[in-house]
Amino acid sequence: MVELRGVSWRAGGRPILDNIDAIFAPGRFNVILGPNGAGKSTLLRIATGLLVPDTGTVRYGDRDVRQIAAGELARQRAVLSQRMELAFPLPVDDVVLIGRYPHFGRSPSRHDRDVVAQALDLVGMTGQRSQTYSTLSGGEQQKVQLARVLAQTWPTADGSATWLFLDEPTTSLDVHYQIHLLDVARGLLTSGCTVIAVLHDLNMALRYGDNFLVLDGGRVAAAADHRDAISRELIERVFRVHAERIGDPVTGGTAWQFSL
Amino acid sequence: MLSRLTFRQVYLLLAVALAGAVVMSAAIGDFIFTPRAMVRFVGQALHLVPLTAADALDRNVFFKLRLPRVLLGTVTGAVLGVSGTLMQGLFRNPIVEPGLAGTSAGAAFGAALVFVLGGHATLAFTAPLGSAAVPVLAFAGGFAATVLVYRVSTSFGKVNVFTMLLAGIAVNAVCAAGTGFLSYIARDPQARNITFWNLGTFTTADWPGALLVTATFLICCVFAFRYGKALNALMLGEDEAAYTGLDPRRFTWGLLVVNTLMVAVATAMVGVIAFIGLVVPHLLRMLRSSDYTFLLPASALLGAVLMEVIDTVARLVIAPAELPIGIITAVVGAPIFIWILMRQQRRGAAGYFG
Numbered sequence: 338m339v340e341l342r343g344v345s346w347r348a349g350g351r352p353i354l355d356n357i358d359a360i361f362a363p364g365r366f367n368v369i370l371g372p373n374g375a376g377k378s379t380l381l382r383i384a385t386g387l388l389v390p391d392t393g394t395v396r397y398g399d400r401d402v403r404q405i406a407a408g409e410l411a412r413q414r415a416v417l418s419q420r421m422e423l424a425f426p427l428p429v430d431d432v433v434l435i436g437r438y439p440h441f442g443r444s445p446s447r448h449d450r451d452v453v454a455q456a457l458d459l460v461g462m463t464g465q466r467s468q469t470y471s472t473l474s475g476g477e478q479q480k481v482q483l484a485r486v487l488a489q490t491w492p493t494a495d496g497s498a499t500w501l502f503l504d505e506p507t508t509s510l511d512v513h514y515q516i517h518l519l520d521v522a523r524g525l526l527t528s529g530c531t532v533i534a535v536l537h538d539l540n541m542a543l544r545y546g547d548n549f550l551v552l553d554g555g556r557v558a559a560a561a562d563h564r565d566a567i568s569r570e571l572i573e574r575v576f577r578v579h580a581e582r583i584g585d586p587v588t589g590g591t592a593w594q595f596s597l
Numbered sequence: 598m599l600s601r602l603t604f605r606q607v608y609l610l611l612a613v614a615l616a617g618a619v620v621m622s623a624a625i626g627d628f629i630f631t632p633r634a635m636v637r638f639v640g641q642a643l644h645l646v647p648l649t650a651a652d653a654l655d656r657n658v659f660f661k662l663r664l665p666r667v668l669l670g671t672v673t674g675a676v677l678g679v680s681g682t683l684m685q686g687l688f689r690n691p692i693v694e695p696g697l698a699g700t701s702a703g704a705a706f707g708a709a710l711v712f713v714l715g716g717h718a719t720l721a722f723t724a725p726l727g728s729a730a731v732p733v734l735a736f737a738g739g740f741a742a743t744v745l746v747y748r749v750s751t752s753f754g755k756v757n758v759f760t761m762l763l764a765g766i767a768v769n770a771v772c773a774a775g776t777g778f779l780s781y782i783a784r785d786p787q788a789r790n791i792t793f794w795n796l797g798t799f800t801t802a803d804w805p806g807a808l809l810v811t812a813t814f815l816i817c818c819v820f821a822f823r824y825g826k827a828l829n830a831l832m833l834g835e836d837e838a839a840y841t842g843l844d845p846r847r848f849t850w851g852l853l854v855v856n857t858l859m860v861a862v863a864t865a866m867v868g869v870i871a872f873i874g875l876v877v878p879h880l881l882r883m884l885r886s887s888d889y890t891f892l893l894p895a896s897a898l899l900g901a902v903l904m905e906v907i908d909t910v911a912r913l914v915i916a917p918a919e920l921p922i923g924i925i926t927a928v929v930g931a932p933i934f935i936w937i938l939m940r941q942q943r944r945g946a947a948g949y950f951g
Contacts, residue, residue: 385840387836387839407842414840415840416837418837421834423832423833424689424690426882426887427832427887427888431829435833438826438830438841438842439842
């Protein structure tokens with residue numbers, strides 16, 4: 338469980354986050370929603386331990402995040418951000434191996450190499466493992482980054498808890514790669530991993546999420562543990578749109594459609 | 598070509614090349630020593646072979662002039678190679694090197710201060726430092742210049758290349774102006790030293806200087822060679838590196854200190870030698886890999902090889918006079934620098950080789 342209590346953060350005299358309380362439930366897909374500038378990314382950076390909040394605490398289980406050593410935290414918690422480019426050419430498996438850095442000293446063990454291979458297999462990139470990262474398409478690059486963070490928090494024999502943070506990971510990916518990435522993330526829940534994601538696409542968020550935290554203007558607008566609790570009124574107020582539920586008569590599935 | 602070799606095989610290859618370059622550099626010059634003569638000198642020094650009066654002069658030249666020069670050249674090359682790799686990793690760009698980021702010019706200015714004003718009252722505070730004043734002020738100058746360039750070009754964990762280039766130009770200009778001013782007010786022999794030394798030279802090599810540079814390099818290497826993983830992680834960005842357990846602040850300052858220390862001490866002895874730090878990591882990336890755990894040791898070896906070859910050429914082209922090292926490195930390095938810039942421009946940083 339990751340628990341934020343009374344978290345506030347100011348930047349340039351302006352409050353970005355104002356007294357946030359939130360609980361990210363273990364073994365579930367926790368989604369953070371909100372319009373641009375709501376403070377989602379800042380909240381995520383605080384929850385990962387990267388930023389220290391002005392006030393308030395972040396707890397992982399029963400420990401304050403500041404009491405966990407950087408190396409130990411890195412073995413249990415990984416963060417996938419938006420697609421990134423590398424300044425220098427590296428082969429795919431070397432990029433994934435970076436995820437294992439918190440786990441070895443000078444040179445990787447056989448186990449580290451195994452984990453890299455399995456992570457690449459899990460995201461379906463085994464065939465490209467010796468290719469140069471920069472020659473891959475954007476979607477493939479993000480698959481490699483996903484493999485990297487999976488390798489970082491790969492389940493250990495003692496079954497200790499792990500946390501995977503996703504910071505708008507599907508931005509600039511096509512639908513195929515979006516679904517693939519979120520499917521893989523969802524699949525991790527069975528191995529004791531807790532997923533905490535900032536997602537922009539409301540329909541994707543509602544489809545994959547278990548728990549929802551809606552931010553607006555640096556405050557919690559709503560917290561829900563079921564997608565049905567995300568009401569039309571809430572969406573229309575927070576995102577300043579008209580929302581309409583549309584259904585597919587064949588599959589019976591529904592989705593939101595938005596207009597101004 | 599090299600891309601099929603393991604890292605260890607590349608190290609071995611470079612070590613063999615280095616041994617060859619060192620022997621060649623020790624043999625060739627105003628005095629030419631045959632391998633047989635060199636073996637005899639070493640044997641004599643170890644008291645394995647009786648001393649002969651006939652080659653007393655040769656022996657003196659070999660041990661007092663040639664060998665310290667070879668050692669100084671080798672280690673300086675290694676320093677510049679490793680420094681180029683460290684700085685390219687920190688700035689996340691293949692065009693950075695100590696000559697460009699102000700490290701060398703700042704160190705040169707610091708050292709020139711002591712050369713020219715060392716006896717003067719304005720620098721009386723350096724008196725207690727004694728002979729350490731030159732390296733200490735060189736470090737102070739190099740560190741201030743590098744930190745300034747780094748701070749100006751970095752915002753929110755990202756390095757802006759163009760700002761960095763411009764900041765580098767400005768800082769280099771200020772340091773060069775300072776050094777130029779000092780050489781203007783200096784008395785004649787000092788001035789000649791500074792002018793020569795602005796282009797890098799090994800002619801003043803002696804054992805104490807060579808050993809100081811070597812000792813500093815070895816100590817710095819203990820730290821620098823551990824930075825490989827961190828520099829790899831930094832390729833992903835500062836935040837991503839932090840998520841793998843790195844403290845970017847501590848790491849950056851540690852790297853800047855280690856890097857500046859070895860560059861400053863070497864610069865205080867041999868002057869400013871540009872482009873070695875640029876070319877060495879670039880060649881290694883092209884030939885084998887961009888993995889910093891490989892680049893750091895390999896750039897020490899390749900830097901040493903290149904410097905020995907260049908120093909030998911410098912001694913030969915206009916013999917019996919000598920060409921300053923910096924002229925050769927600039928003639929070879931500047932076109933490569935422009936070529937890398939053009940590639941970057943055309944393909945964006947991500948398409949470095951892609």
